[in-house]
Amino acid sequence: MRVVSGIQPTGKPHLGNYLGAIVNYVKLQDEAQAAGGECFIFLADLHALSQAHDPAELTVNTREMVATLVACGVDPMKTILFNQAQVPAHAELQWLLNGTARMGWLNRMTQWKDKAGKNREGQSIALFTYPVLQAADVLLYQATHVPVGEDQKQHLELARDIAQKFNNDFCPEDAPLFTLPEPYIPPAAARIMSLRDGTVKMSKSDPSEMSRISLTDDADTIMKKIKKAKTDAEPLPSEEKGLEGRAEARNLITIYSALTGKSVADVLGEYGGQGFGGFKPVLGEALVEILRPINARFMELKDDQEALDAILARGAAKAREHGIPTLDAAYKALGLVRG
Numbered sequence: 001m002r003v004v005s006g007i008q009p010t011g012k013p014h015l016g017n018y019l020g021a022i023v024n025y026v027k028l029q030d031e032a033q034a035a036g037g038e039c040f041i042f043l044a045d046l047h048a049l050s051q052a053h054d055p056a057e058l059t060v061n062t063r064e065m066v067a068t069l070v071a072c073g074v075d076p077m078k079t080i081l082f083n084q085a086q087v088p089a090h091a092e093l094q095w096l097l098n099g100t101a102r103m104g105w106l107n108r109m110t111q112w113k114d115k116a117g118k119n120r121e122g123q124s125i126a127l128f129t130y131p132v133l134q135a136a137d138v139l140l141y142q143a144t145h146v147p148v149g150e151d152q153k154q155h156l157e158l159a160r161d162i163a164q165k166f167n168n169d170f171c172p173e174d175a176p177l178f179t180l181p182e183p184y185i186p187p188a189a190a191r192i193m194s195l196r197d198g199t200v201k202m203s204k205s206d207p208s209e210m211s212r213i214s215l216t217d218d219a220d221t222i223m224k225k226i227k228k229a230k231t232d233a234e235p236l237p238s239e240e241k242g243l244e245g246r247a248e249a250r251n252l253i254t255i256y257s258a259l260t261g262k263s264v265a266d267v268l269g270e271y272g273g274q275g276f277g278g279f280k281p282v283l284g285e286a287l288v289e290i291l292r293p294i295n296a297r298f299m300e301l302k303d304d305q306e307a308l309d310a311i312l313a314r315g316a317a318k319a320r321e322h323g324i325p326t327l328d329a330a331y332k333a334l335g336l337v338r339g
């Protein structure tokens, strides 16, 4: 069992990152250990270059992201926790895979279309080839399980296509180089939506702070954001089909259900018929309860730059070592001569 996943240090991690991905990092690090496998979680700082960024902020965000992940339960003794910039094999393998990935495949990626919007010509090449770096990230370690939110499912399918084509084109039939990775997506919270618009996903890069709950928000901020979250004027329905066409209501119910472990049907059974004025404080309190210990731990860790850098350095050394066999084999399969 090889678990591999990444998160961009492009801002403060939010509830969508937590419920969609980080909860599963923590779960799978234990499962990998029990199975005698490994878990690799990396900060995708190379991916962060795909959009405009401030170098000083990237440095701060990278350390804060380590502190947040550890505060959420990612244990550097169980997980190989590192940043891409310290493991050059990610960028190297991306280049090798650039020969295999097709323009047509990348052109179909919805993240590319969403993030580029109408201005495709003005985007960085890194934004376009983002999924190839992501393929390199997971293929380098022969990932079997990739815990991600639903928005990354398409990129994982592309990683499988790249792996398959590389194996077909350059490897003997009985000795494929790359393992085909499987996405590991939580059924209940695969796609948490913005608090301002129930049709777009919650994102670090959304310009509005009010669109997301950051994992480091304090209790007052959480209660304020939930109170201001967009809703409609109808009371909550008693059954799930009543959520059809009510994206914002569905999102708040989904969040509450994921936080408490209660099914959507049970939540609606309990709160159906009530207005948001009654439900929002209940949701806010549940969030505050879950995030309080994470927040406290984050505050303890965040200023210890030395300790955070040491975690990354240790993780990177291990990651470099684990990546060598696959990278070497990829060079060799392509017929590249190296001393």
Ligand code: ATP
Residues within 6 Å of the ligand: 006, 007, 008, 009, 010, 016, 017, 018, 019, 020, 021, 147, 148, 149, 150, 151, 152, 189, 190, 191, 192, 193, 201, 202, 203, 204, 205, 206
């Ligand atoms: P950015 O806006 O910079 O792309 P992001 O919020 O999309 O940031 P990423 O670092 O790209 O965060 O993604 C980290 C992980 O969180 C990925 O596994 C992704 O699928 C997951 N994720 C991101 N947003 C959500 C969401 N709204 N719901 C569930 N999972 C999510």
Ligand code: MG
Residues within 6 Å of the ligand: none
């Ligand atoms: Mg993203």
